[in-house]
Amino acid sequence: MARPLVPLISVDALVTAALELVDEAGDFSLPKLAKRIGVSQSSIYNHVSGREEILELMRGRIIAELPYVLGDDQDWEASLRAIVRSYRDAFARHPRLAPLLVLQTVQDPQVLALYENLAVALRTAGFTGRDVVSAISTIDSFALGFALDLAAPDVVWAPPQHGYPTLTHALTYAGPPTERGEAAFEFGLEILIAGLHSRLQSTVQ
DSSP, X not given: OOOOSXXXXXXXXXXXXXXXXXXXXXXXXXXXXXXXXXXXXXXXXXXXXXXHHHHHHHHHHHHHTSOOOOOOTTOHHHHHHHHHHHHHHHHHSOGGGHHHHTTSOOOXXXXXXXXXXXXXXXXXXXXXXXXXXXXXXXXXXXXHHHHHHTTSOSOOOOOOTTSOHHHHXXXXXXXXXXXXXXXXHHHHXXXXXXXXXXXXXXXXX
């Protein structure tokens, strides 16, 4: 039998279907992916090497969907803010993907370009040596942490009525779930930026 002129599946279709499965169940498998697309599992290997490559393609997809605008060459703080917001917002669309991606090495070119821009911003700020990677790791953990927060239940803390009075009182100011998460992100980002400034000042002295 002659091969079809148009492939039954494509890499783009695989990534879309895998993202759908992750959004629904928090994970995916090749058998479930094949069933979702309506092909045999073996045919998937004609397009990708396996699960790891699909995960990297998903990583690249979500970053590419939300481009960011960097500050000028000397405005490292604006560039850093743009990168962190873009990274967090990318996962806002697929918060269940974050736990899967932290388990494997970043290899996607588009995502590596994001980290390159982050490294340039930090170098422009004055960070050198090990501090560059330490800062990247800290920023990465911050952004991924808030990505995971996007998947949290609406009620994160549920203290009993007559217990933990200080926490209960604090929660009265939290506001709706979306406001709480955004306020916490802005709060944390300001602290992160201030901490980076403090680190730079301590290394200069």
